[in-house]
Amino acid sequence: MVPANGVSADQIRAFVERIERLEEEKKAVSDDIKGVYGEAKATGYDAKILRLVVRLRKQEPAERSEAEAVLDLYLHALGMAPAMEGDEA
Amino acid sequence: MVPANGVSADQIRAFVERIERLEEEKKAVSDDIKGVYGEAKATGYDAKILRLVVRLRKQEPAERSEAEAVLDLYLHALGMAPAMEGDEA
Amino acid sequence: MVPANGVSADQIRAFVERIERLEEEKKAVSDDIKGVYGEAKATGYDAKILRLVVRLRKQEPAERSEAEAVLDLYLHALGMAPAMEGDEA
Amino acid sequence: MVPANGVSADQIRAFVERIERLEEEKKAVSDDIKGVYGEAKATGYDAKILRLVVRLRKQEPAERSEAEAVLDLYLHALGMAPAMEGDEA
DNA sequence: ATGAGCCAGGGGTGGC
DNA sequence: GCCACCCCTGGCTCAT
Structure with missing residues (x-):
């Protein structure tokens, strides 16, 4: 189903927002990982x-x-x- | 702190496993993102x-x-x- | 010494040495760049x-x-x- | 020597151009290195x-x-x- | 200890 | 459909 003669703004918006939401999650997890390394380092380990x-x-x-x-x-x-x-x- | 050098196997193991767990999450989210792009493509949009x-x-x-x-x-x-x-x- | 597997020590060595030579050049140029920034700084500019x-x-x-x-x-x-x-x- | 009340446009230009020139050289060398790896690969080696x-x-x-x-x-x-x-x- | 610059590796895209 | 190229992100190093 190709939106050939006029895209659906709503669909595009929905897709984009889902992606952006997921990318936020991804970044949060990355930050968590970074945090764990920081913790390990603070505990005396070599990151x-x-x-x-x-x-x-x-x-x-x-x-x-x-x-x-x-x-x-x-x-x-x-x-x-x-x-x-x-x-x- | 067990193995002599100030290196605790338990601590290391704990850090590593926390990281590995988080990296799994991260990968899952990446796959979700990829999935959304695939969905959009299937709907007729250009990823x-x-x-x-x-x-x-x-x-x-x-x-x-x-x-x-x-x-x-x-x-x-x-x-x-x-x-x-x-x-x- | 050709270790059997289609691997020619001479070829490898040649490649590696060419690369190392080029990396030296590259480093020299990088250092030059760094030098120019240092010069600019010494002249009163903000690098x-x-x-x-x-x-x-x-x-x-x-x-x-x-x-x-x-x-x-x-x-x-x-x-x-x-x-x-x-x-x- | 701080150009506090008015920078020297000529000096800035000169520094910038020297840097740009050097960065071109650097890029050329990087490309050469890449070329050698490509050659090695074409010869059958693992880059x-x-x-x-x-x-x-x-x-x-x-x-x-x-x-x-x-x-x-x-x-x-x-x-x-x-x-x-x-x-x- | 923090932050920026540099570099290498991975993912995505276009070509055969 | 697969492979090579390129961009871009993530890690490492060094200077502040």
């Missing part, structure tokens, strides 16, 4: 590392392994040891 | 234009701020700081 | 405002594009595509 | 991983080790040891 942890947990382990494999491959090609705990090449 | 409308409505307040900034810029350029404290040397 | 001026001059062309986008928006909303083809759907 | 490699090479090894140590600490606290598991709160 940056915390973000990294969250990111790692989000990754599928399989994915991660694959990415690491490729990375290792490249690093190896460059003569750089694969960044493990016994460091340095 | 791209709708996005533009939303963006424009969001920018309008910002534009006013920018206008004020430009005013200040010119006042400053004329050596007439806007009647406030703290002009730098 | 922040100078940045704003530069940004505004950069945005002016973009604004025209935006204006055109808005025009298209309204034309589209009226069912009048920009003087060309029919309508979609 | 994302390549970026990672470049970033890793840029990091001081010490820095990296420290960051990894903290990360390990947190992961361990969460029971996500990077090879050995079995921690739990």
Whole structure:
């Protein structure tokens, strides 16, 4: 159903307002997240590392392994040891 | 505070889980937004234009701020700081 | 040393080194820019405002594009595509 | 030397133009970098991983080790040891 | 500690 | 219908 000869202002308005409402919610949640990081920081934790942890947990382990494999491959090609705990090449 | 270094596994876990929960919410809202655009499209509207409308409505307040900034810029350029404290040397 | 998988260490190294070289150049230019701002500041100008001026001059062309986008928006909303083809759907 | 009662238009113009010139250079270099990544990609390499490699090479090894140590600490606290598991709160 | 500038990654759009 | 390009948002760094 295409509003070909004249759009419906009401419909447009409704859509736009729904979206704007949702974007407000989204921003609120983002701010909450930011707040939690701030709290963690105030408690003595490193927010940056915390973000990294969250990111790692989000990754599928399989994915991660694959990415690491490729990375290792490249690093190896460059003569750089694969960044493990016994460091340095 | 258990694991020696002032790092509490419980605290970390709590922070991470709160964040993860909030990120799920955030994603849900993002998906809702996407859904609304899809609905609008199905109704015959152009999602791209709708996005533009939303963006424009969001920018309008910002534009006013920018206008004020430009005013200040010119006042400053004329050596007439806007009647406030703290002009730098 | 070609690690089997179609990965050529020489190629990787070449790419990486080219990139690193370019990033050095880029950093040098960034530092030059920073230097000019510092100079301006030392001469008595406000670097922040100078940045704003530069940004505004950069945005002016973009604004025209935006204006055109808005025009298209309204034309589209009226069912009048920009003087060309029919309508979609 | 503060141009307090009347800025020098010439000076401002000169600063702005020097900056704009440098920013053009900078953009040119950025484009070159992008070009190299594109080339690498066309040759069959993964640009994302390549970026990672470049970033890793840029990091001081010490820095990296420290960051990894903290990360390990947190992961361990969460029971996500990077090879050995079995921690739990 | 806060805020701005810079940069990289992700999402959306147009082209093949 | 999928892929590459581009814009834009979010994170990191550094200066105040």
